[in-house]
Amino acid sequence: MTDTFATPQDAEDCFYDSLEENDLDKMMSVWDSTGNILCLLPMASPLIGTEAVRSGWDRVMQAGMKIDILVSHLHWIETEETAIHVVEQRIELADSDHKQPPIFATNIYRRTASGWALILHQTAPAPPPPGMQPGMPPGM
Amino acid sequence: MTDTFATPQDAEDCFYDSLEENDLDKMMSVWDSTGNILCLLPMASPLIGTEAVRSGWDRVMQAGMKIDILVSHLHWIETEETAIHVVEQRIELADSDHKQPPIFATNIYRRTASGWALILHQTAPAPPPPGMQPGMPPGM
Numbered sequence: 001m002t003d004t005f006a007t008p009q010d011a012e013d014c015f016y017d018s019l020e021e022n023d024l025d026k027m028m029s030v031w032d033s034t035g036n037i038l039c040l041l042p043m044a045s046p047l048i049g050t051e052a053v054r055s056g057w058d059r060v061m062q063a064g065m066k067i068d069i070l071v072s073h074l075h076w077i078e079t080e081e082t083a084i085h086v087v088e089q090r091i092e093l094a095d096s097d098h099k100q101p102p103i104f105a106t107n108i109y110r111r112t113a114s115g116w117a118l119i120l121h122q123t124a125p126a127p128p129p130p131g132m133q134p135g136m137p138p139g140m
Numbered sequence: 141m142t143d144t145f146a147t148p149q150d151a152e153d154c155f156y157d158s159l160e161e162n163d164l165d166k167m168m169s170v171w172d173s174t175g176n177i178l179c180l181l182p183m184a185s186p187l188i189g190t191e192a193v194r195s196g197w198d199r200v201m202q203a204g205m206k207i208d209i210l211v212s213h214l215h216w217i218e219t220e221e222t223a224i225h226v227v228e229q230r231i232e233l234a235d236s237d238h239k240q241p242p243i244f245a246t247n248i249y250r251r252t253a254s255g256w257a258l259i260l261h262q263t264a265p266a267p268p269p270p271g272m273q274p275g276m277p278p279g280m
Contacts, residue, residue, distance in 0.1 A: 038215050038226055040244055043267050046226060048215050075178050075188050077259055082222040084248060084260060086178055086186060104180055106246065106262050108224060119217055120224060122246050124264050127183050 004115035005030070008083035011109055011116045016069050022061045028054055032110060032117035040122040042103075066094035074104070083109040083116065088126065102126040144255035145170070148223035151249055151256045156209050162201045168194055172250060172257035180262040182243075206234035214244070223249040223256065228266065242266040 005011035011030050018027035031037050031053060039047040039056060047056040070090040077084040085107045091100045108120040145151035151170050158167035171177050171193060179187040179196060187196040210230040217224040225247045231240045248260040 036217055038217065038224075040226070040246070040264050043265050045267055046214055046244065074186055077176055077178065079221060079250065081219060082250075084178075086180070086260075104186065104262075106180070106260065108248070110219065110222075120226075120246065122244075122262060122264055124180050124262055125183050127185055 005117070006115060008078070008085060008109040008116045011118055012071075012085060012087075012107055015107070015118060015121075016071055019069055020067060022064060024054065024058055024061050027057050027061075030118045032112065032119045034112075036119065038120050038122075040120075042123050042125070068092045068094065081111050085109070089123070145257070146255060148218070148225060148249040148256045151258055152211075152225060152227075152247055155247070155258060155261075156211055159209055160207060162204060164194065164198055164201050167197050167201075170258045172252065172259045174252075176259065178260050178262075180260075182263050182265070208232045208234065221251050225249070229263070 005014065014026060015030045018024075018030065028050070031050065033050075035050040037048075037050065037053055039053045041047070041056060041060075044056070047053045068091070070092070072088040072090075074086045074088055076086075087105050087107065089103045089105050091103070093100070104124045104126050106120070106122045106124075107118060109116045110119050145154065154166060155170045158164075158170065168190070171190065173190075175190040177188075177190065177193055179193045181187070181196060181200075184196070187193045208231070210232070212228040212230075214226045214228055216226075227245050227247065229243045229245050231243070233240070244264045244266050246260070246262045246264075247258060249256045250259050
C-alpha cells in the first residue's frame with residue numbers, strides 16, 4: 001500500500017485498473033489510509049471504514065469476473081483539497097455479449113500529505129433507454 | 141437567495157425543508173451560487189449547473205406532492221473546506237399508506253465566503269428487504 005497519486009485522475013485510473021485486474025491490494029491502495037471512507041455499491045448497505053470496504057470489494061473480486069470498464073467523464077468539481085468526479089461506467093463482461101446498462105458513479109478524492117486518495121465511491125442507476133420515462137419521485 | 145448557512149447541517153435542513161414545503165426558491169438558495177453544481181436523481185441524467193438543477197427540481201415540485209422526509213445520518217466526512225453527508229431518506233406521502241423504500245443520498249457542501257453551500261446531491265437505492273439478496277455486479 002505504498003502507492004501515491006499525484007493527481008485525482010491517477011488515483012481514479014488505478015481504481016478502475018484494479019477492478020479489471022481483480023487486484024484487491026491495488027484497489028485498497030487508492031483509498032484514504034485514515035479509514036474515514038465510505039463506499040455505496042448498488043442495493044447494498046454502506047461500507048464504512050477500511051475493513052468494510054475491503055470486505056465488500058473482496059466479495060466482488062472473489063466472483064472473478066473478467067470485465068472491461070469504460071469510464072466517461074461527466075463532470076468534475078475540484079478545489080485545492082477535494083476532487084469530485086462524476087463518471088459514467090460501462091462494464092463489459094468478457095464472456096458475454098450481453099450489454100450491461102451504464103451506471104453513474106461519483107468518486108471523491110482528498111489531497112493528503114502523500115498525494116490524492118479516494119474517500120467515497122457511490123454508484124447510481126443511469127436512465128432507462130429512450131421511450132421509457134423514469135418517474136421522478138419518490139427517489140429525490 | 142440571500143440565505144447563508146453557518147454549518148453544512150443548516151444547509152441540509154433547509155434542503156429537506158424546501159422539499160417538504162415545495163419551495164423552489166428555498167431549495168435553490170441552498171445550492172452554490174457559482175453554478176458548479178451537480179444533481180443526480182434516480183434514473184435520470186445528471187443535472188449540471190444552476191439552470192438544469194432548477195428545472196429538474198421544478199418538475200419534481202410541480203407534481204405538488206405532500207411529503208414528509210425522515211433523514212437519518214449514516215456517515216459524515218468533513219474537512220475545513222468540504223462536508224460530505226451520507227444519509228438515509230425515508231419519504232412518506234401524506235395521502236398514502238404505502239411505505240416507500242428508503243433511499244441513500246450523498247450531499248456534498250463546500251465552504252464559501254458567505255457560508256456553506258450544496259454542490260452535489262446524489263441518490264442511490266437502498267438494499268432490498270431481508271431475504272432478498274442483492275447482486276453485487278454489474279453495478280460496482
